[in-house]
Amino acid sequence: MAVWMVFRALVVGVAAFVGCVSMVSSNAMAVILDEFPHMAGTASSLAGTFRFGIGAIVGALLSLATFTSAWPMIWSIALCAACSILFYLYASRPKKR
Numbered sequence: 001m002a003v004w005m006v007f008r009a010l011v012v013g014v015a016a017f018v019g020c021v022s023m024v025s026s027n028a029m030a031v032i033l034d035e036f037p038h039m040a041g042t043a044s045s046l047a048g049t050f051r052f053g054i055g056a057i058v059g060a061l062l063s064l065a066t067f068t069s070a071w072p073m074i075w076s077i078a079l080c081a082a083c084s085i086l087f088y089l090y091a092s093r094p095k096k097r
Contacts, residue, residue, distance in 0.1 A: 010070055017077055024084065025051070031091040054080075 029047060036043040058076050065072075 010074075014073075014077070017081075028087070028091070 029044065032043050032047050033040050058080070062072055062076060
């Protein structure tokens with residue numbers, strides 16, 4: 001019974017994290033396009049490639065080892081969240097115009 005409670009908590013946490021991705025990614029794309037209005041298409045395609053590339057790299061690194069717990073997934077989510085906080089701090093800096 002305790003295993004199912006932990007599994008449910010993990011599923012709810014991952015669902016909440018993934019559910020916030022669409023809200024964050026659309027605002028992140030707006031910040032990117034605001035930074036580079038003269039080459040919006042290139043900036044958009046590079047941001048998408050970067051997003052999928054990071055996912056592929058993290059997935060490939062996690063698949064190299066076998067794990068018996070969810071901690072590697074939790075740590076990779078925490079690392080991605082920390083990186084997104086750093087990107088937020090970069091995007092919210094005062095503009096020099």
